[in-house]
C-alpha cells in the first residue's frame with residue numbers, strides 16, 4: 001500500500017483542477033489527475049512530476065468511474081482525498097461570455113442543455129463520490145471537497161442588492177444542487193473520519209468563463225486545497241472561500 005496520502009482530482013487537466021493537483025503534489029500527496037482524455041491527463045501530469053499520475057475519468061461515465069476506483073485500489077491501495085472539481089458552465093461551446101450567461105437563464109435554456117450541465121455538475125459529483133466512498137472510508141482521514149460557487153448561493157442571490165444575480169441561471173442552479181449534494185454527503189458521513197466541504201475559488205480566469213475571471217488559478221485553488229488538507233479538528237459540512245464562511 002502507498003505510504004503517502006493519495007488524492008483524486010476530477011477535471012485536473014486545466015484550470016483550477018490542474019492548480020489543485022500541482023499544490024497537493026507539492027505537499028507530498030500522490031495525485032491522480034483525472035481528465036476526460038487520457039492524453040490531456042498525461043501531459044498535465046508530466047508538468048507536475050513524480051507525485052502525479054494521469055487517469056482517464058469522465059464523471060458522466062460509470063464505466064470510466066469504476067475503472068478508476070478499481071485502479072486506485074489495485075495500484076495505490078488507498079484514497080484519502082477526493083476533489084470534486086470537474087464542471088461545465090454550459091452545454092456545447094461557442095459564443096461570448098455574455099451570450100452564454102443569457103442562454104443559461106432558465107427562461108431560455110433548452111431542457112436538454114440543462115440536463116447536460118446537471119449530468120456533469122451534479123450527478124457526476126454523486127457518482128464519483130459514491131464510487132470512491134469504500135476507499136475513503138478506509139482512510140484514517142478521508143477528505144472530500146467540492147469546487148463550489150458563491151454565485152450559486154441561494155442566500156446571496158435572494159438579496160435584491162446583489163448585482164450579479166441576473167446571472168443566476170442553469171449553471172448556478174446546478175452548482176446550488178451540487179452544494180446540497182455535498183452537504184448531504186457531509187451529514188451522512190458525520191460519524192466517520194471523512195470530512196466533506198465546499199470551497200468557492202472566487203471568479204477565476206479559466207475556460208469555464210472564457211477567461212473573464214478576475215482571479216488567478218493560484219488564488220482560486222487556495223481554499224479547496226486548504227480544505228483538502230485540514231486536520232482532525234477541521235470542519236465538515238461547511239461552505240467557504242478565502243475570506244471565510246459563505247452562506248449556502
Ligand SMILES: NC(=O)c1ccc[n+]([C@@H]2O[C@H](COP(=O)([O-])OP(=O)(O)OC[C@H]3O[C@@H](n4cnc5c(N)ncnc54)[C@H](OP(=O)(O)O)[C@@H]3O)[C@@H](O)[C@H]2O)c1
Nearest residue numbers: 011015016058059085086087147148149203204206207208
Ligand atoms: N472559474 C471560476 O470562476 C469558478 C468559480 C466558481 C466555481 N468554479 C468551479 O471550478 C471547477 C473547475 O472549473 P474551472 O473554472 O477550472 O474550468 P475549466 O478550466 O473549464 O476546467 C473544467 C475541468 O472540468 C473538466 N470536465 C468537464 N466535464 C467533465 C467530465 N464530464 N468528466 C471529467 N472532467 C470534466 C474539464 O475537462 P475538459 O478539458 O475535457 O473540458 C476541465 O478539466 C468547476 O466545478 C467550476 O464550477 C469555477
